[in-house]
Amino acid sequence: MTDAPVTRGATIRVKLPGHLRKLAGVDGEVTLDVTAPATLGSVLRALEERHPVLRGTMRDPMTGRRRAFVRFFACEQDLSHEPPDSPLPDAVVRGAEPFLVVGAMAGG
C-alpha cells in the first residue's frame, strides 16, 4: 500500500457481509471512530469492541489470523494479506470510501 499513515483520528465506514450484519444486528454500514493511525488491525479491533459477537468470525480471537474465507477490501484493493499495522487508504480514513469485509466466493 502506498498511503502514508494518517496521524489524526478517523471515522471509518465499514460494510459487513449479510451474515455478519445479521449476527451483529445492524442494517447498512457500521461507522467506527478509530484513533490514529487507522490501520487494518485497529479497525478490526474497534469493530469487535463495538460488536463483540463478531469476535472470532473474521479472525482467530487468539492469534489474530484472518479466517481463510474472509477478505478485506478497500478502494478496489485487496488488503487481506496486509499485516495488521498496515495503514488504511486515505480515502477510507477520510470516510470517502468504505472498508469492506467480504465473504470469499466459495461454494457450499
Added chain:
Amino acid sequence: MSGVRVLVGTRKGAFVLTSDGTRKDWKVDGPHFAGWEVYHLTGSPAEPERLFASQSGGWYGQVVQRSDDGGTTWAPVGNTFTYDGVPGTHQWYDGTPHPWEFARVWHLEPSPTDPDLVYAGVEDAALFRSTDGGTSWDELSGLRKHGSGPAWQPGAGGMCLHTIVLDPRDPARMHVAISAAGVFRTDDAGATWQPTNHGLRSEGIPDPDAEVGHCVHNLARHPSRPDTLFMQKHWDVMRSDDGGDNWADIGGNLPTDFGFPIDVHAHEPDTVYVVPITSDSEHFPPDGRLRVYRSRTGGNEWEPLTDGLPQANCYVNVLRDAMAVDSLDGSGIYFGTTGGQVYVSPDAGDSWSPIVRDLPAVLSVEVQTLP
C-alpha cells in the same frame, strides 16, 4: 395436553417442529441461522425453554446461540474455545504430528439439573464446559492430556468429540466418544480420564484390539440402567454392562452393522434402535430400503421397521446425532436424513410418517417432551 418440540440442525440452518401429544399435526418454524451449518441444537432438561445451538460455517467460524423462550428468539453467547495451555499435536491423516486447532462444536450436552451448566464436544477433539449458560467456556483438558492424545487420529469427518453421555446417578461421571480415538470415562467431573474400549475390535487400525484408535460413532444409555451402554461403531454394534469397561458385539442378525446413530426406548431399557448403512464407503441403506432396526432383547435379535419408510430407491444417510426418542407413552422415535426428511414414529417404531420432506441435509435431531 402434553406435546413435543423437535429440534433439527441442518446443513443450512435450524428448524423447530412442534406438535401435541398425538404427533400428527406439526408446526414448522425456521430456518433459524439460515445459511449456517447447525451441527447440534438441543434443550436443557432442567429448563426446557432454554435451548442451545451450535452454529458454524466455513466463512465465519463458530457461533453458539441460546434461546430462553423455546426457540422463538435467540442470542449469541460465547464462541471462544481456547485449548488449555500449549495444545500440542495429534496425528494427522498421513501419520505426521498436527497441531490441535479448534474447528467447530459438534455436540452440546446440557446438565439434567443445572440450566447454566452445559458441555461442548468439539473438533479438534476436546471437551469444554460452561457454567454460565454458554457465556464462557473452559476446557476440561484432563481428557486431551491423559496420555493417548498425541496418538489420536481424525476420522473421515474430522477429529471430533461428538458424543457426551452423562450419568444420571452422579454428575461427576460421564462418558465421551471421539472419532477416531474411542470412548473415555471420567469419574471426577473431568479432572482425570481413562479409555474404556476393551472388547472393541477395528480392522482398520494396525492393532485391531488397541486401547485407543477406534472410530466410535455414537453411544446411548437408558437412565434406569446407567452401567449399560450401547454403541454404534464404524463397524459393529456393541454393548457394555459395566460402565464401558468391557464391550461385547450385539450385531446379531443385522443386515450390516455399519451405521451412525443408536438410541434406546424411553421406557424399555432393552429396546434399542439402529439404522444399518451399507458400508463405510456406501453411506446409504442396503438395497435402497430405509429400515430402522429394533431389538427388544438388548441386542443380537433385531427386527426391521419399514411401515411408512421408503422401501425402494432410497439412498440417504442418517447421521450420528440425527435420532431421538420422546418420553410420551409409547416412546416416539424421530430421525432425520441427509435427504432432508424428518420422520416420526409415535408408536416406538411400528409405523412412520414424514414430518417434513425437503429440509437441507439433517445433521441432528433432538426432541423435548413438554408438559
